[in-house]
Structure formats: structure tokens, C-alpha cells
Amino acid sequence: MNPPTLPTEEVIPLIVSQLCEYGYTQLASVVAEQTDTPVDLTPSSKLSELLYIAKEQDECDEMQPCEIPDEDPDSDESSSPGEDGVYHSKYLTHVDPETRNVPKPAPNYSTWYMTTHRAASTCAIFSGDGKYAATGSADASLKVLDTSKMNSRSDEDRPVIRTLYDHLAGVNDLSFHPNGLVLASCSDDQSIKLFDLSKPGVKRSFRYLQDTHIVRSIAFHPSGDYILAGTDHESVRAYDVKNFQCFTASTVPGDQHKGGITKVRYSTNGSQFATSSMDGSIKIWDAMNGRCITTIENAHDGVPVSSVKFSKTGKYVLSGGRDSIARLWESISGRMVLQYEGAAHKDNTLQTTFTYNEDYVLSSDEVHNTVVCWDSRTGKCLKRWGGHASTIRCIAASPTEPGFISCSDDFRVRYWNLD
Known part of the structure; x- marks a missing residue:
């Protein structure tokens, strides 16, 4: 049976608008004329957005265990480590707390590169292809780093390729x-x-928008057309990147948070986004209509939730909170699946995240200033790595390889990878 497709009269206008968006207005006119399509040369990136979402969904479908031959579809154990010594998993598709898998061996990470800001290093992120990373600081500056140069571990390479003010x-x-x-x-x-x-x-921005509150967290939609913002206000904002028109999520009673928002993150395909808040709750939202789908009240025993992140398949949400316990939730039901204990997290807003293949969960211990690693499927604490001299505010993992970045109040940014 052939898969369903859009009719020609819907596809051609999308092609014409997309050509206009790319600046090929004359070519768009020719296509419209040759296909007897009513001429509307208004630029639009809708076709590109639809293709992106379809691509992401296709990749998510390929992650499902039923696509992997000779394996139990209900099992979520990792495969054997490859030649690089890294466990290549099927991502988090099935975690059953009643059936504990054998924990994986602790990964052997070490610092491969280090740079400093002039004040506390507060945040970091990798580009979607993993080629670049960026860090931010309390000194109001940003640094852009070349990941390949950090991986080369050469004294001649200079990974910091841009500093922005x-x-x-x-x-x-x-x-x-x-x-x-x-x-x-x-x-x-x-x-x-x-x-x-x-x-x-x-070194300076080409566009900016001004809010009325401190902006705590941002995230681009996978299409790139919108940017989500969480501020000290309880309402979630979404800005159109082209004209910076502001949209707010649902104002229906019960949908909004009751305190400032600490983190906003989209799912892989952009159909949903998650928010965490100082009010102690986590919310899952429909990105199309802005309505709240799921609310997890008192997610961390009523204390503020510091971070939230979707698994790559969108089935789970990982959160960190000031009760010193990281938690894994089913995104649809809001049911807690697993806890990751053993790292002190009480006073600061810290980051909890997955490694690139979701075999491990990473966070920090604000008492001992260490990076802490757990097996993502068993919750077992596997390893701690020291090196920072003060609180580690953020841990950002590469989306394509085992490397990750840690940012600390000691002004230092450390890039870690497997030895």
C-alpha cells in the first residue's frame, strides 16, 4: 500500500513559496506558469518546515526497537560496545523500573580542553550537528568553540573561534x-x-528583543522559525524569528505556571515543548495550539525544578530539582519511571542531561563540585569526576558524540571526552 501524499494542487504552491523564500522569484514564476498555478509569490518556508518535521519523525521511527533485527522489542538493553569502546544504544524507548538491567560499566572521561571567562561560566550548548559549542558567562560574554579543535588536543589549535559581546x-x-x-x-x-x-x-548581535522580565531559558523550534522563552514571569513566550511577534501559551486556568520558568525545551520533532518552574512543577505543552497537555505537580517534592529535557524519541522527560534527585518521567502520563540519586542539588539552578546516546545521565554535585554520572536505565550512580573548584552550573552534552562541557563558578569551561 502506497503511503498517503498531498495532492498536486497543494504541493506546487508550497514549492513556489519556498523558491521565493530562497530568493528564486523568477524561477518560482516559471514553475507557477508552467503548472497553471495561481501566482502568489509571497515567500514562505512552510515546505522546508514540513520536510524537517518529516525527517525528524522518520529518524525517531528508526530509533524504535522494532526496527532493530534479532532483538526483543520490549528490551531496552544497550548493545555491546563498539570499536570506540562506547555503548551504542537504541535510546530510551522502554524503561521498566521493575525489571532492572545490568548497569553498564562506568565511562572513563577526562578533561580534553579548558578555557576561562572573566567571571562565572553559567551555560553551554552544542549546535545540532555537534560541530560547534558555545558558552555564556556572568561577565556578559559568549564564546564559540570548534569541537574538532577541542578533540584534536593539539597545543597549536585554538578552539575558541569567536568571542561575542x-x-x-x-x-x-x-x-x-x-x-x-x-x-x-x-x-x-x-x-x-x-x-x-x-x-x-x-562580535555584536544583528537582532534582539527586549522582554519585561529576566530571561532564564530559550530554545529554537526545530524549524528555526520560532524561539521559545522562559522568564521570571509565569507565562511562556514564543517569538516569531522573522518579525519577533510575541505569542503567549494558553492562559486557561491551570495551564500556566505559578512561578518563574527555569527551563524551556522542544521535543525532537517540535510538536511539543516542556517547561520547568520555580513553582515545583513540570508542564508538557502542545506546540501547535499552546495548550498544556500534562502537568506534573510537586515533581521534586515541591522544591524548584531546575531543568527539563525530552528524550530523543519524546517518550520520556528528564528533570533535575533542588531535592537532590534527578527523575525520569513518561511525557504523556506524567508517571515517574526512575530516580537518579547521590548528587547534592539544593541551592542553585543546575543542569541535568543525557549523553548523546542516552546511555548515561549527567548532572553535578554542588557540595563536592563534581560531575556525576548514572546509568540511564538502572539509576545506578557509576562515576564522579573532579577538577572544578566551585559549583558546576551547567553540563551540556554533544548530540553526536560522547563529549560534554561543564561550566563552573570557578570561571572555567571544561570539555570532557572518553579516554
Whole structure:
């Protein structure tokens, strides 16, 4: 049976609009004329968005265990380690707390590269293809790093390829546009700024928007057309990147948070987004209509929730909170699946995340200033790594390889990878 497709009269206008979006207006006119399509040369990226979402969904489908031959579809154990010594898993598709898998061996990470800001290093992010990373600081600056140069471990390479200055206060979060050429940052100065990385020598933003509250977290939609913002206000904002028109999520009673928002993150295909809040709750939202789908009240025993992140398949949400326990939730039901205990997290807003293959969960211990690693499927604490001299505010994992970055109040940024 052939898969369903859009009719020709719907596809051709999308092609014409997409050609206009790319600047091929004359070619778009020819296509419209040759296909007897009513001429509407209004630029639109809708076709590109639909293709992106379809591509992401196709990749998510390929992650499902039923696509992998000779394996139990209800099993979520990792495969054997490859030649690089890394366990290549099927991502988190089935975690059953009643059936504990054998924990994986602890990974052997060490610091491969280190750089410093002039004040506390507060946040980090990798581009979608993993080629670049960016860090932000309380000194209001940003650094862009070349991942390949950090991996080379050569004294001759200089991984910091750009330092950006345009904020008036500390940087709280970062997000790469899906094209990898634009970096967005948010700050205590109540602004979101966009930097064009394709232009050499540019150190200041080419666009910005001003909010009325401190902006704590931002995230680009996978299409790149919208940027989500969480602020000290209880309402979630979504900005159109082209005209910066602001949309707010549902104002229906019960949908909104009751306190400031600490983290916003989209699912892989962009159909949903998750938010965490100072009010102690986690919310899952429909990205199309802005309605809240699921609310997890008192997610961390009523204390503030510091971070939230979707698994790659969208089935689970990982959170970190000031009860010193990281938790894994079913995104649809809101049911807690697993806990990751053993790291002190009480006073600061810290980051909890997956490694690139979701075999491990990483967070930090604010008492001992260590990076802490758990087996993602068993919850067993496997390893701790020291090196920082103060609180580790953020851990950001590469989406394509085992490397990750840690940012600390000791002004240092450390890039870690497997030995």
C-alpha cells in the first residue's frame, strides 16, 4: 500500500513559496506558469518546515526497537560496545523500573580542553550537528568553540573561534538555530540576542528583543522559525524569528505556571515543548495550539525544578530539582519511571542531561563540585569526576558524540571526552 501524499494542487504552491523564500522569484514564476498555478509569490518556508518535521519523525521511527533485527522489542538493553569502546544504544524507548538491567560499566572521561571567562561560566550548548559549542558567562560574554579543535588536543589549535559581546548582564542560556549559523542568547538584562556566526569578525548581535522580565531559558523550534522563552514571569513566550511577534501559551486556568520558568525545551520533532518552574512543577505543552497537555505537580517534592529535557524519541522527560534527585518521567502520563540519586542539588539552578546516546545521565554535585554520572536505565550512580573548584552550573552534552562541557563558578569551561 502506497503511503498517503498531498495532492498536486497543494504541493506546487508550497514549492513556489519556498523558491521565493530562497530568493528564486523568477524561477518560482516559471514553475507557477508552467503548472497553471495561481501566482502568489509571497515567500514562505512552510515546505522546508514540513520536510524537517518529516525527517525528524522518520529518524525517531528508526530509533524504535522494532526496527532493530534479532532483538526483543520490549528490551531496552544497550548493545555491546563498539570499536570506540562506547555503548551504542537504541535510546530510551522502554524503561521498566521493575525489571532492572545490568548497569553498564562506568565511562572513563577526562578533561580534553579548558578555557576561562572573566567571571562565572553559567551555560553551554552544542549546535545540532555537534560541530560547534558555545558558552555564556556572568561577565556578559559568549564564546564559540570548534569541537574538532577541542578533540584534536593539539597545543597549536585554538578552539575558541569567536568571542561575542552585546549583553549588559550575565548570560543565562543559549540556543543554536538549526542551520548552525545563528546563535541566540538570553540574559539578566531581560533581552534575547541573535548573533550571525557566518560573518567573520562580528562580535555584536544583528537582532534582539527586549522582554519585561529576566530571561532564564530559550530554545529554537526545530524549524528555526520560532524561539521559545522562559522568564521570571509565569507565562511562556514564543517569538516569531522573522518579525519577533510575541505569542503567549494558553492562559486557561491551570495551564500556566505559578512561578518563574527555569527551563524551556522542544521535543525532537517540535510538536511539543516542556517547561520547568520555580513553582515545583513540570508542564508538557502542545506546540501547535499552546495548550498544556500534562502537568506534573510537586515533581521534586515541591522544591524548584531546575531543568527539563525530552528524550530523543519524546517518550520520556528528564528533570533535575533542588531535592537532590534527578527523575525520569513518561511525557504523556506524567508517571515517574526512575530516580537518579547521590548528587547534592539544593541551592542553585543546575543542569541535568543525557549523553548523546542516552546511555548515561549527567548532572553535578554542588557540595563536592563534581560531575556525576548514572546509568540511564538502572539509576545506578557509576562515576564522579573532579577538577572544578566551585559549583558546576551547567553540563551540556554533544548530540553526536560522547563529549560534554561543564561550566563552573570557578570561571572555567571544561570539555570532557572518553579516554
